[in-house]
Amino acid sequence: MCDDIEAEFEGGKVKRTMNLCRKGRAHYDSLSIDRLTPAVGGSEVRGEEAVTAAGELLAGAECPLLLGFGRSTLEAQKLGIELAKKLGSVIDDPTSRQGLIMERILKGEVPTCTFDDVRNYADVSIYWGDDPSSSHPRHLSRFSYFPRGEKRQRGYEEDREAIVIDVRRSPTATIAADGFFQVSPGGDAAFAEALLAALGGKIPKVEDKKRMLNLATKLRKAKFGAIFTGPGLADAQDGDLGWFFSLVARLNEFTRFSVIPSLPDYNTRGLHQSLFDVAGAVSPVSFEDGIASGPKFGVTGLLESFDAVLVVGSDPVANLPAPLARKLARIPMVAVGTHRNLTTDAASVTVPTAMAGLEAGGSALRSDGVRVDLEAQVKSDRPTDLQIVEMLMEVV
Numbered sequence: 001m002c003d004d005i006e007a008e009f010e011g012g013k014v015k016r017t018m019n020l021c022r023k024g025r026a027h028y029d030s031l032s033i034d035r036l037t038p039a040v041g042g043s044e045v046r047g048e049e050a051v052t053a054a055g056e057l058l059a060g061a062e063c064p065l066l067l068g069f070g071r072s073t074l075e076a077q078k079l080g081i082e083l084a085k086k087l088g089s090v091i092d093d094p095t096s097r098q099g100l101i102m103e104r105i106l107k108g109e110v111p112t113c114t115f116d117d118v119r120n121y122a123d124v125s126i127y128w129g130d131d132p133s134s135s136h137p138r139h140l141s142r143f144s145y146f147p148r149g150e151k152r153q154r155g156y157e158e159d160r161e162a163i164v165i166d167v168r169r170s171p172t173a174t175i176a177a178d179g180f181f182q183v184s185p186g187g188d189a190a191f192a193e194a195l196l197a198a199l200g201g202k203i204p205k206v207e208d209k210k211r212m213l214n215l216a217t218k219l220r221k222a223k224f225g226a227i228f229t230g231p232g233l234a235d236a237q238d239g240d241l242g243w244f245f246s247l248v249a250r251l252n253e254f255t256r257f258s259v260i261p262s263l264p265d266y267n268t269r270g271l272h273q274s275l276f277d278v279a280g281a282v283s284p285v286s287f288e289d290g291i292a293s294g295p296k297f298g299v300t301g302l303l304e305s306f307d308a309v310l311v312v313g314s315d316p317v318a319n320l321p322a323p324l325a326r327k328l329a330r331i332p333m334v335a336v337g338t339h340r341n342l343t344t345d346a347a348s349v350t351v352p353t354a355m356a357g358l359e360a361g362g363s364a365l366r367s368d369g370v371r372v373d374l375e376a377q378v379k380s381d382r383p384t385d386l387q388i389v390e391m392l393m394e395v396v
Contacts, residue, residue, distance in 0.1 A: 001266050001366050002138060009378050021137035028358065031378065034340045036352040047351070051388065054310070054334040054349045055395025058087060061308030061332075066091040068314025070265030071337070073362030073374065076385040077267065077274045080312060083393055085287045090306070092284035093271055094316040097234040098261045099282035100241055102272045105259065106282070110248060113226065113258035114368045115142070120149035124222040126163045128244075129188070129232020130262045131170035139262075140175065144226065161218065165191065166232055181215070188236040189243040195219075199250055225257040231264070260368050265314065267364035303327040310334045310392075313353075313385060317342040336388050354382040362386065 006018040007028065014028045038050035045053075058064050066084045069077045070093060084091040093099055104110040118125065125144045132139035140146055145156050152159040162176040165183060173180040183191045194204035198216035206212050219225065233244065251257040263269055272282045279285045279292035286293045303324065309331050317325045318341060328346075335347035344350045354360040359380035363373050383391075 001364065001372050002142075003372060007377060012378050023137055030339060031355065031358060036335075036337055036340050036344055036350055038352055039350045041348060047383065050349055050351045051391045052395055054336075054351055055392050057308055057332055057334055057349060058310055058392070059396040061087075061306075063306050064089040064308040064310065065306040065331075067094055067309055067311045067316055069093070069271045069312050070095060070263075070268040071313030071356075072267060072271075072385045073356050073360075074267065074270045074274065074364055074371075075362055076312070076389050077271050079386060079389045079393065081274060081278055083310075083389055083396070084285075085290060085292075086393065086396060088288050088290060090284050090286045090288075091275070093268065093282070094314060094320055095231075095264045095268060097241075098229065098231065098263055098268070099272055101229055101234060101244075101259065101261050102263075102269070103276065103282040104245065105261075106273065106276045110245060111252060111256070111258045112260060112368070114370055115144075115260070115366070116370075117224075117258070118226045118260075119143045119147050119152070121151050121224040122149075122226045123152060123159060124161045124163065124219065124225040126165065126225065126227045127172050127176075128165045128227060128229050129167075129234065129236065130164075130228045130230025131166070131172045132228065132230075132262060133171035133175060135230070135262060135264070139228075140172070144228070145175070161222075163215070163218075181211075186236060188233060189240075192243045192247045196247055196250055199254070219251060219257075220254045222255050222257070225251065225255065227257060227259045228262050229259060230262045234261070263367045264319075267313075269367050269369060270363075270365040273365055273369070303331065306331055308332050308334075310336070311343050311347070312336040312389070313338075315341040315343045317346050336385065351388055352382055353385045353388055354380045356385065360384040 004019045007014060008016040013032055037044050038047045039045060040050055040053045064087050066080060066089055069080050105112045145160055145162050163179045164173040164176045165181045166173055167183055167185050169180060194206045194212055195216060198204045198212045203209055204212040248257060248259060275282055275285050317329055333347040334349045335344040336351045336353060337344060338353055338355045356362050357374035358377050361375050363371055365371055
């Protein structure tokens with residue numbers, strides 16, 4: 001989703017690039033590595049045959065599940081929602097509980113901002129259960145800690161403070177140095193409670209009381225703060241995040257603090273937005289009887305309820321906890337994607353697609369909600385994710 005990348009290609013392979021991080025370069029290099037092929041029952045077939053088999057599997061199911069779409073374009077996501085309506089199915093995002101935070105943001109209940117706002121104005125950035133140095137390598141340099149912004153022209157040396165709250169000393173925590181606060185697994189709510197006490201002028205119930213009081217003072221005096229939430233926070237306390245929302249509200253009584261979830265796939269925010277526009281909820285969303293309804297159950301609930309799964313642009317078998325991944329792998333599955341992975345290996349039917357932003361165009365939303373238009377860089381005979389969903393709409 002970086003909009004400043006320069007690249008030259010030769011024979012469909014990368015020749016030269018600028019402004020790519022290590023993950024971005026690996027993404028570009030994967031153009032010719034381990035690409036997915038169309039297959040039914042483990043045997044390679046023509047693409048049209050794979051799509052037909054996929055449509056027949058979904059059409060014959062009584063309770064299908066649509067899963068993923070985080071690595072699909074906005075256009076494919078919106079049509080995927082229409083497919084879920086047509087099938088009367090559930091559509092879900094398996095990546096994490098970040099949707100709980102995003103839904104509050106989309107409802108206007110939690111303040112947010114753009115990455116550009118952070119670069120220009122933020123003097124304090126909090127990374128809670130988030131390690132952008134590993135997951136989004138250009139995050140700190142472009143937006144939050146190192147850059148010179150409109151009102152923050154002296155960067156991290158004088159103008160910016162980084163706070164990391166995590167269960168381990170991550171690469172981001174190492175950069176933050178004295179700003180690292182380690183919590184025990186499941187101890188996020190207790191940390192927030194202590195911070196709330198310190199913000200209210202009370203003695204916090206922690207071992208290092210002075211350090212917690214200093215943190216509270218620093219946050220109260222911030223001109224503009226940003227909180228980046230990662231899966232470590234979203235999965236804490238089994239998804240009960242009332243303590244986090246209370247802390248954000250309290251901080252905004254002193255100054256301005258905005259929240260931006262650090263989402264795993266490039267267009268997870270797009271899926272959340274598209275689902276919210278249709279159903280008023282993020283995920284999972286059920287279209288049983290053609291009527292959209294909010295979270296009832298999904299991949300993190302009763303997988304036994306589903307008799308077929310369509311996975312698009314995602315690898316849930318690799319990302320879900322092992323017990324859920326094993327349940328998912330036992331359900332008849334269609335996997336639509338660009339590369340071979342654990343989910344495609346477990347699927348009954350595989351359908352390959354072109355890589356958005358490299359082999360195909362489209363649009364997506366950054367984690368901060370800013371729209372990015374993607375353009376094809378190299379030619380490909382693989383269909384786009386949108387074309388595959390269009391064909392599935394016709395088959396079912």
